[in-house]
Amino acid sequence: xxxxxxxxxxxxxxxxxxxxxxxxxxxxxxxxxxxxxxxxxxxxxxxxxxxxxxxxxxxxxxxxxxxxxxxxxxxxxxxxxxxxxxxxxxxxxxxxxx
Amino acid sequence: xxxxxxxxxxxxxxxxxxxxxxxxxxxxxxxxxxxxxxxxxxxxxxxxxxxxxxxxxxxxxxxxxxxxxxxxxxxxxxxxxxxxxxxxxxxxxxxxxxxxxxxxxxxxxxxxxxxxxxxxxxxxxxxxxxxxxxxxxxxxxx
Numbered sequence: 001x002x003x004x005x006x007x008x009x010x011x012x013x014x015x016x017x018x019x020x021x022x023x024x025x026x027x028x029x030x031x032x033x034x035x036x037x038x039x040x041x042x043x044x045x046x047x048x049x050x051x052x053x054x055x056x057x058x059x060x061x062x063x064x065x066x067x068x069x070x071x072x073x074x075x076x077x078x079x080x081x082x083x084x085x086x087x088x089x090x091x092x093x094x095x096x097x098x
Numbered sequence: 099x100x101x102x103x104x105x106x107x108x109x110x111x112x113x114x115x116x117x118x119x120x121x122x123x124x125x126x127x128x129x130x131x132x133x134x135x136x137x138x139x140x141x142x143x144x145x146x147x148x149x150x151x152x153x154x155x156x157x158x159x160x161x162x163x164x165x166x167x168x169x170x171x172x173x174x175x176x177x178x179x180x181x182x183x184x185x186x187x188x189x190x191x192x193x194x195x196x197x198x199x200x201x202x203x204x205x206x207x208x209x210x211x212x213x214x215x216x217x218x219x220x221x222x223x224x225x226x227x228x229x230x231x232x233x234x235x236x237x238x239x240x
Contacts, residue, residue, distance in 0.1 A: 012139040014147075059190035061183050062157040064238040065145035066138050073148065073155035080136055080148035080155040092140065 004055075006083065008047035008076060009034055011093060015081035017074065020049060022086035036086050041093050050076055055083050068092045106204035109222075111229055112179065112196040115167030118229035119196070120205070120222060125181045125234045127191060129199055132176040133158065144240055146195055151180055158193035164217055164240050165230060173197035183237045192237060200226060216240055 006017040007024045009032070018024055018036065025035040026046050034041040055072035062073070069088040074081050084092055109120040110129075128151075135158050137147040144163040149156045158178060162170075177199045183192040203224060210220035210231060217240045219233035 014136050014138055056155060059157065059184070059192070060188055060238045061159070061190060061192050062145070064240075065142045065157070065159070066140065067142075068140060075150045075153055075155055078150055080150045082138065082148070 004053070006050045006053045006074075007034065008050055008081065009043040010045040010047065011041065011043050015047070015076070015079050016093075017050065017053065017081050017083045018086055018089065019071070019083075024086075034089075036089055039090055041089055047076075053083070058082075104206060104208070106206045109203050109205055109229075109231070110179065110199060111201040111203055111224060111226065112161060112177075112194070113170060113173075113198040113200055114165055114196050115162035115170040117162065117165045117167040117170075118200070118224065118227050119161055119165060120203070120224075120229040120231045121179065121181060121194070121234065122231075123202065125183075127180040127182060130178045130180070132195060133178040133193060135193075135195070149178065149193055151191065151193065154191070156180065156191060156193045158195050159237065159240075161194045161196045161232075164194075164232075164237070170197060175199075181234050183234045185235045192234075 005020040008017045027033040032043045032046045053074045071083040108123040112119045133149040135147040135149050146158045146160050149158050179194045212220050217236045218230045220231040
C-alpha cells in the first residue's frame with residue numbers, strides 16, 4: 001500500500017492513473033489530453049487528482065491475462081482502475097498503433 | 099483443500115456456456131449476481147476485466163472462455179463467484195463469471211476422474227451432466 005498523488009482519467013473504456021510525480025500535464029477541453037514528457041495521450045475524461053489512493057499490487061492472475069507493466073490496482077468511487085508507470089503509457093494506451 | 103480419503107467434499111456447480119464446472123466450496127469466498135466489470139484493453143479473452151469487491155479491485159475471468167466452452171443457453175441469472183486463486187502466500191481473490199450457480203453437491207474422491215490438463219483437474223458425473231472440476235491453484239496457467 002502506498003500513499004501518493006495520482007492523476008486519474010478515462011480512456012479506452014477503462015480508468016487509469018499515473019503518479020503525478022511523473023511530470024504530468026493536463027490539457028482540458030472538448031478532447032482532453034494527458035501529456036507526459038513529449039508523449040500525448042488522448043483521454044475521454046480527466047477525473048482529476050487523487051491525493052490518497054490505496055494501490056494494491058496486481059496479482060499473478062491479472063498479470064497472466066493482462067501482460068502489461070502496471071504499478072498496481074485501486075478503486076475510486078467504486079470504479080476499479082489500473083495505475084500505470086509513465087514508461088508504460090504508450091504501450092498500454094496505443095495498443096496496435098506502434 | 100485436502101480431505102480425508104473417501105470423505106465427500108462439497109462443490110459448487112456452475113454453468114458456463116455449454117459446459118458445467120465444479121469448484122470446491124472451500125475456495126469460494128462469495129457469490130454475487132454478475133458484478134459490473136470494466137474491460138481492460140489488450141487483455142486475453144479469458145479476462146473480462148476488473149470489478150470491485152468490498153472496495154478492492156477484483157480481476158474477473160470468464161469461466162466459459164477458461165474452459166473453451168461453446169455457447170449455451172442465454173444466461174438468466176449470471177453470477178460472479180469470488181474465489182481464492184493460487185497457493186499459500188500467492189493466494190489472491192479472483193472473480194469467475196459464470197452463467198449460473200446451479201447446485202451444491204457432495205463428491206467423493208472415487209467419483210473424480212483425473213484429467214490433469216490446464217485448469218481442469220478432473221471430471222465428475224453429476225445428475226445435470228459431466229462437470230469439469232476446476233483447480234483454482236492453476237488459473238494463472240490457463
